[in-house]
Amino acid sequence: MDLEGAGHQAIDKICDYLQTLEEGKLVPDVKPGFLREALPDNTPEDGEKFDDIAEDFERLILPGILNWQHPMFFAWFPTAGTYESMLGDLYSSSVSNPGFNWSCSPACTELEAVVMDWSAKLFHLDDVFFNSSRIGGGVMQTTASDSALVAVIAARAKYQRRHPEVPLEKLLIYFTTATHALGVKTGLILGLKCRALQVTAKNNYALQGEEVSAALEEDRAAGFHPFVLIATIGTTYTGAVDRIDEIGPITRNNGLWLHIDAAWAGVALACPEYHEACYLNGINTYADSFCTNFHKWGLVNFDASTLWVRDRSLLTEALDCSPAYLRSKQSDEGTVVDYRNWQLPLGRRFRSVKVWFVLRSYGIEGFRSYLRKGITLAKQFQILVRSDPRFEIVTPPFLALTVFRIRPPSDIQTDRSDADINNTMLNALNRIFHRRLSAKDLFLTSIDLDGIFCIRLAIGSQRTEERHIKKVWDILDSEVEPAVNEWLGSNWGSNTLAD
Numbered sequence: 167m168d169l170e171g172a173g174h175q176a177i178d179k180i181c182d183y184l185q186t187l188e189e190g191k192l193v194p195d196v197k198p199g200f201l202r203e204a205l206p207d208n209t210p211e212d213g214e215k216f217d218d219i220a221e222d223f224e225r226l227i228l229p230g231i232l233n234w235q236h237p238m239f240f241a242w243f244p245t246a247g248t249y250e251s252m253l254g255d256l257y258s259s260s261v262s263n264p265g266f267n268w269s270c271s272p273a274c275t276e277l278e279a280v281v282m283d284w285s286a287k288l289f290h291l292d293d294v295f296f297n298s299s300r301i302g303g304g305v306m307q308t309t310a311s312d313s314a315l316v317a318v319i320a321a322r323a324k325y326q327r328r329h330p331e332v333p334l335e336k337l338l339i340y341f342t343t344a345t346h347a348l349g350v351k352t353g354l355i356l357g358l359k360c361r362a363l364q365v366t367a368k369n370n371y372a373l374q375g376e377e378v379s380a381a382l383e384e385d386r387a388a389g390f391h392p393f394v395l396i397a398t399i400g401t402t403y404t405g406a407v408d409r410i411d412e413i414g415p416i417t418r419n420n421g422l423w424l425h426i427d428a429a430w431a432g433v434a435l436a437c438p439e440y441h442e443a444c445y446l447n448g449i450n451t452y453a454d455s456f457c458t459n460f461h462k463w464g465l466v467n468f469d470a471s472t473l474w475v476r477d478r479s480l481l482t483e484a485l486d487c488s489p490a491y492l493r494s495k496q497s498d499e500g501t502v503v504d505y506r507n508w509q510l511p512l513g514r515r516f517r518s519v520k521v522w523f524v525l526r527s528y529g530i531e532g533f534r535s536y537l538r539k540g541i542t543l544a545k546q547f548q549i550l551v552r553s554d555p556r557f558e559i560v561t562p563p564f565l566a567l568t569v570f571r572i573r574p575p576s577d578i579q580t581d582r583s584d585a586d587i588n589n590t591m592l593n594a595l596n597r598i599f600h601r602r603l604s605a606k607d608l609f610l611t612s613i614d615l616d617g618i619f620c621i622r623l624a625i626g627s628q629r630t631e632e633r634h635i636k637k638v639w640d641i642l643d644s645e646v647e648p649a650v651n652e653w654l655g656s657n658w659g660s661n662t663l664a665d
């Protein structure tokens with residue numbers, strides 16, 4: 167077959183894969199090193215037939231894929247791909263392009279600037295964040311981790327310009343004990359000290375204003391200079407939302423940059439009914455930078471992280487370096503944006519195409535309906551969990567995320583009373599339960615919440631319907647009893663797993 171034919175065939179194969187996903191397994195059944203064993207040690211000396219290459223994708227690669235687009239995928243957070251976004255990626259590949267300057271392909275820059283404004287409006291961000299404001303603006307980054315890193319670099323540069331006398335080792339990055347690992351990583355990369363402010367069950371793992379004020383007082387008395395705070399809307403563990411309404415005035419009055427990481431939950435700002443819960447007013451009033459990922463719950467395949475800043479000059483003052491070969495008449499005249507100065511690398515993917523395709527194809531109402539459907543399904547799941555005394559919801563559910571665990575049934579035949587079953591034993595029971603689920607082709611993420619072993623269920627695959635919620639519930643329901651028996655047989659877990 168010629169390559170053009172192979173191209174048409176690829177589209178058919180991709181459609182087949184996605185349409186028949188549900189019939190296949192969710193979790194791959196492979197061992198570490200499986201692919202090295204199956205592949206030759208070297209690049210072939212002479213080129214191979216494309217048919218054979220494409221066939222090996224199906225034969226060797228697909229069996230090693232955890233099927234994130236499967237309707238029964240509820241692990242971590244979703245990365246909801248759509249045909250529109252895949253086609254967008256394909257078209258953008260066809261003009262394969264590093265897009266670093268306006269002049270190296272004007273449409274790459276201009277489409278991104280427009281799509282970022284569409285998105286800012288979709289999420290009801292303040293006008294100051296629009297590219298058309300020429301003050302703030304939006305840029306697409308690879309991931310939320312990059313977005314946070316870029317924001318902290320800009321914050322550091324701003325702080326150093328204002329306080330040149332402060333040595334780097336006295337600077338301090340604030341985040342919380344529930345912040346995504348990107349907080350710690352940013353500190354590692356930049357070689358800066360960090361403080362993870364403790365968040366607790368008492369406040370449902372959300373950061374409160376008074377904790378920020380207390381930390382500021384303490385750290386400043388010790389000679390440190392906190393200069394940035396990474397707050398989260400929808401933490402990875404439990405979907406907690408930091409109190410932006412309380413934190414915002416404190417960071418503003420104390421000269422700290424406020425970066426808001428809403429990687430997963432931020433897209434919910436498309437729905438007016440979640441504005442309050444996501445502190446839209448706080449974002450619009452206080453955020454110096456705000457990030458959400460289309461590539462999680464926003465119908466776009468990986469990667470498409472969107473970052474907005476209140477003042478674009480703070481990005482470019484931190485990141486602009488323009489040797490002669492990167493300068494152009496248009497940039498020197500200030501008539502265009504050069505996105506390379508809004509990010510770490512020089513080159514960049516043409517990601518705005520796929521977001522543009524998705525937003526046009528779904529429209530604002532379609533985008534909202536998809537989010538609302540996921541939230542409704544999550545509510546149905548929560549009703550099932552709440553209706554069964556063998557289960558408990560551990561933290562208040564937010565949007566399409568539920569954090570739960572099992573408890574031993576009260577009629578359990580043991581010589582201990584329910585009250586005697588301590589947390590260590592309960593954790594052992596839940597570990598056994600969680601392990602048993604994987605054998606049933608169900609892949610859920612577990613977390614350790616202050617020593618409590620919990621299971622997360624996040625909904626967001628484009629193909630998930632009510633019947634899949636029933637199915638996941640049936641699996642959970644049927645595994646409680648065997649898990650409890652295994653647990654009892656192991657003397658409440660003490661014979662098997664250490665806590």
Ligand SMILES: *Cc1c(COP(=O)(O)O)cnc(C)c1O
Binds near residue numbers: 310312346402429
């Ligand atoms: C998933 C997640 C991230 C990391 O996302 P990347 O885009 O892969 O860096 C960051 N923050 C939160 C709250 C997340 O849920």
